[in-house]
Amino acid sequence: MALDNTGQRVFKVVGTRPPRPDGVDKVTGRALYGADMSAPGMLVAHILRSPHAHAEIVSIDTSAAEALQGVKAVVTAADFTPQEDEYLDDILVNCLARDKVLYDGHAVAAVAATSADVAKAALKLIKVEYRKLPHVTDVDAAMRPDAPIVQSGRSLETVPEGMSENVTSHCEFGHGDLEAGFAKADLIIERSFTTAATHQGYIEPHACLATMGADGKGDLWCCTQGQYNVRSICADLLGIEASQLRVTASEIGGGFGGKTTVFIEPVALALSRKSGRPVKIVMSRSEVFLATGPTVSSSTDVKIGMTKDGRITAGQAHLRYSGGAFPCGTVDMGAQAAFAAYDLEAVQTLGWNALTNRPKEAAYRAPGAPQAIYAVESVVDELCQQLGLDPLEVRLKNAARKGTKSSYGPTFDDIGLMATLEAAKAHPHYSAPLGENQGRGLSAGFWFNFGGNTCVTLNVNTDGTVGITEGNPDIGGSRAAISQMAAEELGIPYDKIRTIVADTSSLGHNDVTDGSRVTFSVGLATIKAARDAISKMCSRAAQIWGIDEEAVVWEDGAACPAGPNAGKFPPMTLAEIAAVSFNTGGPIAGHYEFNADGAGVSFGVHLVDVEVDRETGGTKVLRYTVFQDAGKAVHPSYVEGQMQGGAVQGIGWALNEEYIYGEDGRLQNPGFLDYRIPVASDLPKIDTVILEIPNPGHPYGVRGVGETPIVPPLAALSNAVSRAIGKRLHSLPMSPPRILKALSEA
Amino acid sequence: MKTIHVSTTVNGDAAEFICGPDESLLDVLRNRLGLTGAKEGCGTGDCGACSVMLDGRLVCSCLVLGAEAEGVTVDTIEGLAEGDHLHPLQQSFIDHAALQCGVCTPGILVAAKALLDRNPDPTETEVRYWLAGNLCRCTGYDKIIHAVMDAAKTMRAA
Structure with missing residues (x-):
């Protein structure tokens, strides 16, 4: 789909900052999230979890629990049919362990009872006999041939021989002659990096309320990024038809990728089916850390060659990721993203995924990219330091641009990397003076952005207002942006439109809210649905005026005769056409469904100043500026919000957050006290600069913006800390003990 | 377990409830009084999502027992606006x-x-x-x- 008027369009509603439609609900406590729903006769369920990192389940005896007064149902893996499809079976085994527990906190059984106290008491009566097995939680250790095997028989054919069975997949991307490229370099630097697994850290724990009757019909209320995905997975795992399960997405208290799959929903449905009563499950915070999906942990080697004047001659990366105890494809995205910001003649990235005794990875904002780009951007920075070059000039010299054959294959169309780099260079932040123990860091970032399956209905009400039914949970203000695009297209005020998120029985399939896809794809479908409604409204006007449909055009919210030859009729507004619609053919609605393509890649550049306290090893972020290409910012406040929120999650990843496992393979910090996410007093203002390089794949030029901002902070912070203390760290997070250790080795 | 009868004031109105001796004020507000505005993000006082005022003092309601509400005032998010007039x-x-x-x-x-x-x-x-x-x-x-x-x-x- 082509851009309208090649970016010359003057917008009336798009680009403004109206109040969000869910604002009042959310500031008054009225908005209903996953845990806020109840049902008459509702039971409460709790889940028994493994105390071991890795063990065989010899037996499970639930009889004493079932006999406890108030217990209405108990389920284990035995209550589910194993799935032929490996993807589905992995989800099922992750929801309830089958033969082995694969990580600390892996679910083993669940009890539904008349109260939480009874359910918890019943868990203590379940007797599980375990036979402990050796475990491995480190990705490099897991790849060694003698490592304990987490799961057998899961390696794809792509995995080279001689590696541990834990290695499940291998990928390779790139082009050009590496050897010739490195031969042209004046300086080659090769370094190894590690990043800790981090958690999305959404403030709302997973929660759901399931109802299944004896007639096999089910209703599920849950906090999810994708109710259709929940429906299809749960229907398969429960052996019911999709039409019989209605899933309603609650308001969602943060997701960031972590609520794109299921953990408790099939369990709640099974308990409800067994007990004949509604069942509610709400995870505790420690359960969220232990048994939902953190991001991958990584170990990466990067080698880059550069000429004295700053031209990169070749780049190579070897990426080893672990997505926990199940096969995981995130390393493919890391390997594709690693060098995406550069226009390179010779580039190669190799990736491996290894199983470890850790929870099953779930997506986390630009999954796989932050780890890879951290390693690449750190080596580029060190090359700049050693060659005495300005890191921004070097990036400008090597930046990917329109026509660049990307490191992962496709040739880029209009992209905003050069513009964001130029904006960073021109910004006063880049030339501000620094004090003692202070350093400035810079990093570029990239994300692919996705489109995907989308379906939107737009109903024109007889009073001249419009209702939009869409199917993607709103995690950052998308209902506002969708209403704005509809208002723009229809030519009516924003406040005449109400956008709601439908349940799975009220609208066709929509892919999960992920891949920065919603404002792009749902927005595009909304524009098309509006155009569908407009053509019907023009047809009604033509009918009223007694002229040809083709002789009517839509301008400023009204049907008008196309020209003097069409006849002299005063314009008919949307409200006027809607008011008489019952007499001209019935209700008016627009609809559009498609599999969206053309999402348009996204680039950002972050600048950060830090000060390191040499006594405590603490790092204070002094100043932070985010530059990002949004294509077209539909609601600039929410674009800024994505840029700020992503940057701060990245700051947490760089400085503090990590999954810490003990020798026993158990997670030592499953809580917000010891897994420390950034708080308000840790941070300065997060400044934002929005660039708008229109995406040719959207009529308004919109690009996804949500994921890219988490990518640059890792290297930007590491580069800043390295420059502040004169020593480069190669592991994240750069927690105070790691910085003190680096300083003591100086 | 023996339950406790509590008389209190929530958002300016008299309120009564029965709760367990180990039941948190947050659970009482959400599960017994239907006030789900306060959220449980952690249950350990680390996230502040359950913040309410207890006799004019800011507290994490997950760290307060329901029984402690006896004879005091509790103010929650539901009481912040005055009718349809937002604070x-x-x-x-x-x-x-x-x-x-x-x-x-x-x-x-x-x-x-x-x-x-x-x-x-x-x-x-x-x-x-x-x-x-x-x-x-x-x-x-x-x-x-x-x-x-x-x-x-x-x-x-x-």
């Missing part, structure tokens, strides 16, 4: 786009009001430190801080 903090959060998912918002609003009640003219640093006990994962706090500062200004002018 200046609520309006400011909407105007400044200071929320994304909104799940931390009730706790942050209650905490911010507690700050402005005692300090009508806080500096940005004071706001940042006062709200350090309220975790937000979506916004990076920037717009929240602006919204609180701006609401304080509006309230001082009123």
